[in-house]
Amino acid sequence: xxxxxxxxxxxxxxxxxxxxxxxxxxxxxxxxxxxxxxxxxxxxxxxxxxxxxxxxxxxxxxxxxxxxxxxxxxxxxxxxxxxxxxxxxxxxxxxxxxxxxxxxxxxxxxxxxxxxxxxxxxxxxxxxxxxxxxxxxxxxxxxxxxxxxxxxxxxxxxxxxxxxxxxxxxxxxxxxxxxxxxxxxxxxxxxxxxxxxxxxxxxxxxxxxxxxxxxxxxxxxxxxxxxxxxxxxxxxxxxxxxxxxxxxxxxxxxxxxxxxxxxxxxxxxxxxxxxxxxxxxxxxxxxxxxxxxxxxxxxxxxx
Numbered sequence: 001x002x003x004x005x006x007x008x009x010x011x012x013x014x015x016x017x018x019x020x021x022x023x024x025x026x027x028x029x030x031x032x033x034x035x036x037x038x039x040x041x042x043x044x045x046x047x048x049x050x051x052x053x054x055x056x057x058x059x060x061x062x063x064x065x066x067x068x069x070x071x072x073x074x075x076x077x078x079x080x081x082x083x084x085x086x087x088x089x090x091x092x093x094x095x096x097x098x099x100x101x102x103x104x105x106x107x108x109x110x111x112x113x114x115x116x117x118x119x120x121x122x123x124x125x126x127x128x129x130x131x132x133x134x135x136x137x138x139x140x141x142x143x144x145x146x147x148x149x150x151x152x153x154x155x156x157x158x159x160x161x162x163x164x165x166x167x168x169x170x171x172x173x174x175x176x177x178x179x180x181x182x183x184x185x186x187x188x189x190x191x192x193x194x195x196x197x198x199x200x201x202x203x204x205x206x207x208x209x210x211x212x213x214x215x216x217x218x219x220x221x222x223x224x225x226x227x228x229x230x231x232x233x234x235x236x237x238x239x240x241x242x243x244x245x246x247x248x249x250x251x252x253x254x255x256x257x258x259x260x261x262x263x264x265x266x267x268x269x270x271x272x273x274x275x276x277x278x279x280x281x282x283x284x285x286x287x288x289x290x291x292x293x294x295x296x297x298x299x300x301x302x303x
Contacts, residue, residue, distance in 0.1 A: 012250045019250065022136045025147050025203050026242030026260065029212055032151035033196045034234035035158055037217030038227070039189065042169045046214055048101065051108035052190070053197045053210040055085035057115025060201060065118060071143050075198050082194035085111055090186075136203035136246070136256045143202045150199040154192050161188060166227065204257045211261035212238055219268040222275025237267050 012019045040049050059081025060074045067073035089103040139147075158165070168185045193213075200209030220233035245260030274281050 009247065012247065018137050018139070019246065021139045021141070021144055022203070022246055022256065023243065025136060025139045025144055026212075026246060027239060028147050028151040029196070029200055029203065030216075030238035030242045031235060032154040032158075033200065033213040034216040034220075034238045035231045036154070036189075036193055036196060037213040037215075038220070038230045038234055039165055039169065040193070040214065041217050041221065042227075045101075046218070048104055049193060049197075049210045049214055051104045052082055052086065052193050053201075054108045054112040054115070056082040056111075056194065056198055056201065058111050058118060060198075061115045061118035065121075071140075071146060071202060074201075075146060078198040078201060079194055081111070082197065083191065086190045086194065135205075136260070137249075139203060147199045147202070150195045154196055157188065157192060161185065165189060204261065208257055208261050211264060212241070215261065215264040215268050216241065219264070219271040219275075222271035222277055222279045225277060237264065241267065 013023060037046075037049065040046055056078035059077030059079065061077075062081075063070065063074035063077030085104075085107045089107050092103040093099065164185050196213065197209045200212060203209075204212060216234040216237035217230070219237050220230045223233055224230050241260050241264035245263045246256055248254060248263065249256040249259040272279055276282060
């Protein structure tokens, strides 16, 4: 039994350095990204994360064209591109009255098309696949330091601004009355989202980087109603998906990034079916309980 567990769980990590680096990268992203996903969900901005993931693509592609597969250049380009798109969407929304989600969706489509065009002009289909879908098994020391740095900054900034983020979600007017600008908190938060998506593109690609941010958060919603519980469960689900997805990809020769996201998706589906709150099982219990109570009352009357 112990030998079997060692072969399944520990041997891939002991034998291969790229597996250890991939695991560390996945665990680091799992600590930082899910709390951001929880706040996106609470703000009703779940799809904004997907839009921001595509917004970094033109910058990543431009960095690729200028410096090849240089992670610093691609990451810097992705960060700048994401911030520019977020700023443009916010400006269009404020100046024209256009809904922010509609403006973001419009810029997201433009960014996606521009990024794919740039990568296609300067590289091959293999290069395009790498940028869009990433390769967590190809994470090197430089990428690992970048991911660790971004995740550390995210955790620290979230800890320092936690109260402001919570109040901004629940009562923005109260926050404004305390002299804190909502736009500042919003800008800091979107900046953290862009940073994490940029760090995640190397491992999961620009198309799936948002998966590790949103799927654990939405799955946790079926198990807890408290903010602390949501964040804790989301992190645990992401850690499980990252570790389990890597091991599944190793043992069954599957793509690593999709394995991680699909495992997180499987947890989400199970949570939607069996979770404590708002799941199908919880709904069935709520509808069954009144019937049982009514049957009990009838039986008492008959006696």
